[in-house]
Amino acid sequence: MKVLELVAPSEFVISEKQKPVPQAGEVLIKVACCGICGSDVHGMDNSSGRRIPPMIMGHEASGVIEEVGAEVSGWNEGDRVSFDSMVYCGKCEHCKRGETNLCHHRQVMGVSCQEFKRDGAFAEWVVVPSLILERIPEGLGFEEAAFTEPLAVALHAVNLVQVKKGERTLVVGSGLIGLLVIQALKRAGAGEVVAVDTDRKRLDLALKLGATGAYTPDEDSGDEFDIAMEV
Template identity: 45%
Template sequence: MKALVLEEYKKLVYKDVMDPEIRPDEVLVRIKACGICGSDVHGFDGSTGRRIPPVIMGHEASGTIETTGQAVKKWHKGDRVTFDSTVYPLDDWFTLEGRYNLSDNREVLGVSPGEYRRNGAFAEFLSVPQHILYRIPDSVTFEQAAMVEAAAVALHSINVAQMKAGDSCVVTGAGMIGTFLIKLLRIAGAGIIIAIDIDSGKLASAKEAGADKVFNASEKNIEEKIKALTNSRGSDISFEAAGKNETVNTAIAAARKGGTVVLIGNTSKTIELPLQKIVTGELKILGSCAIRGEYEIILKLLEDKRLNVDDQISAIAPLSEGADWFRKLYNKEGNLRKVILIP
């Protein structure tokens, strides 16, 4: 099969590789669409250390089942499917507790951090276990289904936050996850939604997605401006979707006393935290990792036309041109949002 292989950092090669084998409980998926995630772009240059070459990246994908393993009964050739980005064992303690995203033995598609190498979906075929599959509704396209993973990550963070209708919310980092956060917060009945980013283009997109107010991170006195919009308190919930020292501290500064800060961004390994503000303000600092069952909800929102993902797709291109699109994203050319590659 053909695949886009990260042979070394900043070197992607479209080449022939061996077709994946499937185990009895797995299916072979013919990939129809795979989105380039921001984490793939960071993996491209080695900045996160989680995509050690050689590896086939890609975890935001959809396709049709080509063949099934002997133990697979409810899935059949031709079924239209998408799948969780996390491969997890069913007998793990965390899985049995309903928190498979925290499994000690989880592996992420298209990731090779050193402990494992799990090839991903920038390829013609991919083998995945049947328990991470989700059926795509007839009215949802393969390209739309390739956007489900990013939206599900955003929805999981809202579930982690235990948001209530009317809660004031700040979203720091208006990239793909941040934009979906804004859309889903609006659907979920949030109160005022405020977006913060350094990029004026992303702030414009955040406004279109449903943010009531946007601030450029370079502005002065943002904390006071947020208080002025939230009854002099600060936000009930503050989401951080960039994963950098400055943005995490911005998110914490935006939260009211007794408020909740949810950290989604995972770019930096370590950051500095304002300990005294957290302690004296009794802030709840929560991490949100990947997805835990949110795929079906996102697929239903797409089917019902309640969530629009098409406005986030900047380009649909052949997988053979993938190296060029990675370069454009890496160099931040053209204000690109999501690029979807088609094998």
């Protein structure tokens, strides 16, 4: 299969790799779409230190199950799916407490290095544990479904602040996650959602997606807020 492989900082090549085979508890997914995360950009140029070549990045993806491994139930060939980027065992004490991010056996698809390394979805196919699959609803396209992972990040952030109806909120940063947070705050009942960013084009998009105000850091709105989020 063809993969987009990071072979050195800021250097990608299209390589031929053996098509993976799902093991027990895993499925093989034919990748339809894979997003480029901001962390992929920082990983590509080695500014974050979290992407050590050679590796296959990509952790915001969607596709179709092509093969189902042993001991997998509830999933079938042809199912349209997205998935979390965090692979966990589901059996250790951390997993049993819902702290899957602390699993001693965790891997992060296309993100982490050394013992946490696992190939990501910048490839024609990817193997994924059935534990982290999410079913794509009817009517939702693959491009939209590839937003599942970053959208989950934004929703988790909004759930943590427990916004109350009508509260005035400030979102510092209008990248992808910030734009998703803005929309989630509106859906959660926030009265005002004000965006802050250094990029005027991002602020214009924030307004288009529901922000009630938009400012650069050198502008003073004179407003006070109940909640401020930096993303």
